[in-house]
Amino acid sequence: MPLVILTGFPCSGKTSRATELKSFFESEMKVVHVISEDDAFEGIEKNSVYMNPSKEKEVRAILKSRAQRLLDGGNVVILDGGNYIKGYRYELYxxxxxxxxxxxxxxxxxxxxxxxxxxxxxxxxFEKFNKEVHDALVMRYEAPDSRNRWDSPLFTVFPADRLPTSEILESLFERKAPPPNKSTQCQPISSTNFLYEMDKVTQNVVSEILSAYKIGAENDVKIQGCPIYFSCPGGTLSAPQLARLRRQFLSYTKLNPPRDEDISAIPVHFVQFLNHRLSE
Incomplete structure (x- = not known):
């Protein structure tokens, strides 16, 4: 399960260290998976990726997704990439x-x-960086800091240093994992009946909005049992758009369940949610 994040300038020896770590963990009878940044490029020239912010973001998402799938098993995952953004390292944490x-x-x-x-x-x-991209990545690099909980434990190694494999092994397997908190753990709704009613009520609200559209209403749609109007500044919404917003509301409410579980308040909360999201 443990995760090893490699970070550093481009061409700083990360892949060599990943190979070294993999050999060591396998000698300790561990199952090891190396997730390489180069593999995520999938044949695209790396300079073009780093010159395109959206492509770069897509690569980071691919790496994170692959790591998350592998963390579910009893293995060691080594993420071999620049990981130069501290916000991204926090996401991994x-x-x-x-x-x-x-x-x-x-x-x-x-x-x-x-x-x-x-x-x-x-x-x-094909593996080389051009000068422009290399310098830009060096300039944008946010070095890890052991005082940050998401960078700790931190092992800094220079090219001539011995990799502290035993210390890394100890940190991964002889240390307790940080307990999940509210932001990283789904909190189940206490009442199954409330979940059922919330699903039914929000579906009824969506049906009322679509019915209002059919008779020519666009803004300020009155919802039964709700004192506020549904309003869409950009015009009407399609059924798939409303369904997507409804799923977002259900997911949010599951993570932040109301204390009283008042079913009569669901239409108000849902319409407020819709109006807020559509006004952003």
Missing amino acids: CMSKECKTTQVTVHCQISSGEAWSWNERRKNE
């Missing part, structure tokens, strides 16, 4: 908490000049 597992960060420390030199020595042109 929350994911580990949700999976109730431990995590360590291995920072491959190297100077930007040495990293560029290593990049230049790469034989495969």
Whole structure:
């Protein structure tokens, strides 16, 4: 289950350290999965990815998704990538908490000049960074800090250093995982009947809105049992759009159940939710 996050400048030796860690864990009879940033590119030239923010974000999402699937089993997951955004590392930390597992960060420390030199020595042109992208990634890099809970335990290694494999093993398997909190753990609704009623009432609200559309209403739709009107500034919504918003409301309410479970208040809360989301 444990997660090892490798981080560092481009061409700082992360993949070599990932290979070293994999060999060590396998010698300790652990099942190991290495999730490589290069594999997530899926044949796309890496410079073009890092010059396109949306593509870059998509790659990060792919890596996180693959890691989350593998964390469900009894294995070690090594995430071999730049992981240079501290906000992204925090997301991975929350994911580990949700999976109730431990995590360590291995920072491959190297100077930007040495990293560029290593990049230049790469034989495969497809794997090389151009100067513009390399410098941009170095400038944007947010180094881990052991004082941040999402970067701790932190192991910083220089190119000439021995990788502290035993210490990493101990941190992963002899330390308790941080307990999941409200932000990382689904809280079940206490009453099954309330969940059923909420599903039925919100479906009725959606049906009333669609029925109002059929007779020509667009804004300020009156909902039965609700003192406020449903209003859509951008015009009418389709059935799939309303269904998607309804699912979002149900998911939110499951995570934040009302204390009193007052069924009569559901239409008001749902319409308020709709009006708020559509006014954003």
